[in-house]
Amino acid sequence: MSVKVTIYEVALAARVSLATVSRVLNNPEKVKPDTRERVLKVIKELGYRPNAIARGLASRKTTTVGVLVSDITRASVAEMLGGISDIAMKYSYSIKLFSAHEDVNILELINDIVAEQVDGVLILNDELDINRMKKVQELFDENEIPFVLANVVYEDKSVPSVSIDYEKAGYEITKLMLESGRKDIYMLSTVRKYSVNDKKELGYTKAMQEANLMPRIFRTSGTTSVNRQHFANFFADKIIDGAIGVRDSIAVSFMNIANETGRNVPEMVSVAGFQNTKYALLSRPTLTSIDIPVYDIGAVAMRLLTKLMNKEQLDSLQVVLPHYIVRRESL
Template sequence: MANTTIYDVAGAAKVSLATVSRVMNNPEKVNPETREKVLKVIKELGYRPNAIARGLASRKTTTVGIVMADVSRAATAQLLGGIIDISKKYDYAIKLFSMAENDDIKETIRAVVAEQVDGILFLNDELEPSQMEMCMSLIQDAQIPVVLCNAMYDEKDIPAVGIDYENATYDITKELIDKGKKNIYLATTVRRYSVNFHKIAGYTKAMQDAGLEPLVFRTSGDVSINTLHFQEFIKHNNIEAFIAVRDSIAVSFMNVMIKAGYKIPEDCEVVGLQNTKYAILSRPNLTCVDTPVYDIGAVSMRLLTKFMKHEDIQESKVLLPYRIVERETTKE
């Protein structure tokens, strides 16, 4: 066929452009059955890739795609810090892809695949399980290595790096209970985040183990909104301790309490579940469960590197250690 293009090959073989490219440039990354099918179509159509294009492809830098929902969160910035520092050591190129709440998820993943990335770090933790399943299926069909970075889903076959958020939240809740606190509230977000479900589970288990009623309060991560929520909330509830899934929410609550005349930690102990910059910037300094976010990013990139290099991997689910950092918002 005269002037046969890579699009013709992909269409005839019923595979993606990325798969055709890999067959030509990195055949070892394509399973034998698919590779043979594509090679057969190339032969039948008489496809001859442009020599200059092939030369460029053979010298291309390893590229990692990062799929994320929101870059404005402090924890996301720390994750990216760890990812980028490790990527520099390997001389990787990084491409960022935004997957906002109302975006067409399938089209976003197809766009990532079309960029012919060599691996994917998936930071978006706002998806429903069915949406995550669709994303992973599309990525796996394209035979691109993927690692979930601080996005906690129960699918056992998907490599992931994070901490045990359920145990971490259980530990800090139990610590407050052991001090004699009973009215302990957990503030979470209205929007769905996979890690928050694990935090709620740990908190709930600790409260129920102590024979106490779980008190979950849902609010916004937007300070202008949650400040109004908290102003009404403290009028009608006796709050002995307050745990927030985000440090920014904990600080927002604390500011409302202090402005209303309460003393922290004398009247109410406050805890954040991240240990971001907000914990040190707040007055008083915020007690936190320390999530090693930078390390999660760095380890995620190292794990993805092993997959891209086809190295032996002992454990594809990595849970990093956490610790409780006691500061001024809790009593000794």
């Protein structure tokens, strides 16, 4: 009695992922020729016979876009998804959302995304370090799946992306605070690493050093219940007359602590944030913030991905959208 060969055995023998074997069977034109030939050779040698019904289901032609996010609860992510969704609806695309929590194996998740037979991917996850980003890039390239980074900073200029110039934005908001007479300015950043925050910190540091002042970066949690206590403890005995939060929510959280402890904003401490979300308008005093067109970033990224999926000619792989400072009562 013969033993039935599984797709797992084929993937192992061919040294590829399950997703790649699936693509060879269902969408061979999307697999690099040398990889495709290697998989087909193993299939023949092992005598693998795929389930005909499964193949028929998997090979149905749909236009599906995978969207990879890190934290869907962030206000900026929700707004960006709005831009993505509106353009996707225009082209009758289906969207599959994939969430990469802190403890998720990102490479396994990417393999799952590939196995879903998506036609393209938007990456909104700005927590991927350079090494993991390279692995992600290799997996998508191997399976010939176009992808676009949306509001994610990555130094490889061959990777399509849509964002703003975060370093410039960090520099400009710091310069504005310096010009208002502040000197002991802290940047309130996050313990968790985000590619865009690294750039904000670079811009802040550049402006402070140009003014011959010591850059001071304080790292805390994005969770309000945690960072409020951090701010209350850390700044109890610190001299500070300016604070720039890498998110509006962090800036407002600090501003509340400052006001509650007698450091009135903006009389004694100027405060500013990034993103220009609803928090900036609801805070008291209202918050000065960098306006980041996150809806437009999502919409433009979806348009760019559409061109890549249709193999259309591109004017540029790197799209940098404009930003501006909305000055309110806190500065």
